[in-house]
Amino acid sequence: MSSAEVRFKELRADFGKTASDYGRHRAGFPDEFFERLAASGILRAGMRALDLGTGTGTIARGLALRGCEVTGLDRSAPLMEQAAELDRVAGVVVQYVNAAAEETELAPAQFDLVTAGQCWHWFDRPRAAAEARRVLKPGGRLVIAHFDWIPLPGNMVEATEKLIEKHNPKWKFGGGLGIYPGWPRDMAVAGFKKIETFSFDIEAIYSHEAWRGRIRASAGVGASLAPEAVAAFDDELRAMLAERWPEDPLPVMHRVFAAIGVAP
Template sequence: MSDVAVNFGPTAHDYARYRTGFPPELFDGLAARGVGLPGHRVVDVGTGTGVLARAFAAAGCTVAGVDVAPELLAEAERCGAGEAAVSYHRAPAEDTGLPVGAWDVVSAGQCWHWFDRPRAIAEARRLLTAGGALVICYRDFSTEPGTVGAASLQLARTYNPDWPEVGGLAENPHWRDELAAAGFGDLHGFAFDTVVPFTHEAWRGRMRSASGIGATLTPDRINVFDADLARLLHDRFPDQPLQIPHRVDALIARRSPHPPASP
């Protein structure tokens, strides 16, 4: 992780408006594996604008969303108005303050890399019932050469060479080992590819909401980056909507009833 300070508060509006949700196939895959079923009690840590939390609530779960950023929680409340209720709490994933052993699922979408993982794992274990599931999910756009994602990321890195981004599940296989050592078992996952359409305006908003742009740069630098990205899209990728390939990954780990082994 970089030492660059990251604050998603200033980009909360772009985050809520332009970050696409996880596709239904993710929740179908989780349900087929006994996760997120009607009646399940779910804590969604790093909930952000509540994308995962609202989807679990819509599936009939009782959901608490947890995040440290009040701006993101305000957007989560706004986005969920009129939908299945989620209770939101301002707290870190490592110390949620929620009841011990009372939850069937702890979920983390697009955020596991931001946490103090040993503490977040211990908190998930504290929250879950025996056999309860920790679910880590990522939805990342392709950066294969020649794609919109690759060109956009290259431009972004010229504005922020110290981009604090790190990869998700595919780039961090050691996360499984960390979970196993902390008393989680039955580790398994699934992944699939999907294509998400974006207008130029929506893709610019998606990039502004990135950790290395809207959550890191000054407003003036964000505006200049956005103008450069608009020119890049106009010149190199004029067709709309853009068809952006994404990879969706999920890792499921079950809380063992036995304490973790001593090192």
Template sequence: MEITRNNIDGGAAFDWGRASADYARYRDIYPDEFYQRIADMGLCISGQSVLDIGTGTGVLPRNMYRFGAKWTGTDISDGQISQAKQLSEALGMDIDYAVSPAEELKFADGSFDVITACQCYWYFLHEKTAPLFARLLKDGGRVLLLLMNWLPFEDEIARKTEDLVLKYNPGWSGCNETFHSLAVPEEYGKYFEIERTGEYRLPVRFTRESWNGRIKACRGIGASSLTEEQKAAWEKEHLEMLSHYPEEFDIKHFAAFAVLKKK
């Protein structure tokens, strides 16, 4: 399903279904520290019912399944949900999945203890999702917003990779990230109080293949409206650039989170 947002990529359409296969193979990259910090905050653990919105291929539910929560994942892309189901079933995990935009979730009031949105909340129409999330949560329930991005001004490989993506897709706005806190959209203030925020640096290990795959599965390349010929030309140049670096390397990233408690 194609998505357009005026504040993203200059309004150009993108479709995560185009990148689902690469997403399933290459986007499961969050270090264990990322998940452990969530559990250490008492979120997404045994006894809780969790809704993961924009679940993609189910990365968050699958990696946090060991902490004991009951997970449901939704995504606007049926291609992403298809991959999520296959990956979860192969691991014997009891995770429910459904195709749905974040603004049109069909669950009973008070269904969840926690709602998570990892690497996706900026796509939401917040004037619709803020009251909806509050309705879907139990009393005292939490929304957990999460992001993890590479740092191109601190990492040479990340910088050169971004430059190459912009060569083929100059309207891509997912670039030039710096270390920062997560800004909670103002629409949530009516329904939630900010309970906790934080940010931290962390390295993420890649091989040349997995870093190339990670970028293929991003909005600037795989999910974009670039032609297959353009994507192939980008990949050829990217692999040539990577051939000048070691087979394995760390890419500098940062993660940030915000915990919102229902009023």
């Protein structure tokens, strides 16, 4: 078992507990991510797409806005309720299914595209990869993607991560690089071909309020701490931002990473 797998097993996170913050403040993947997929022919209008671990539907909605017929799948009903409301505001329709990524119970070989955004690490990865291959048509693609904040020495992200660790010692995910070399291996073991990756950096703009909401919606805070502990954390984060980073709004460095494989 890898160190990353140990970290995820030690932390029990229920994102349904923070569905409101998740829907409001986890804005999801930027337009540039979808544009990169479209430019390479991976994303086209008319495709049937399945979004695993859809959460509040940020990837599912992005695909639907670009003309795909989309099914979003998750185990959290509260998150999918938020997703449906956000879809209504955006003017799109996504079908949501409460099921596990490892056992979708969907018919085989029916999707042109399967996506998994910001969630692959929570799955039983070999089983999820095998299930993605099962539901994809031959030649269909699996896209595993992340949109991660990037801590650098002395920056606001690093300070925020240290504060999460202070309030929740079980959270061990700090210091990430936003690159996931294990995901292509998962694809290869499951039999995917023509595997490739891409990454690029982008600055996301957050108000102080939005950054606090984004962090409350994270695994280490709202999804795993008791309400009173979340409030104590949020108070300290608010004070830290006001004292050390008074600029409002703030640019926050993020990295987009994607691994892509073709089903045989």
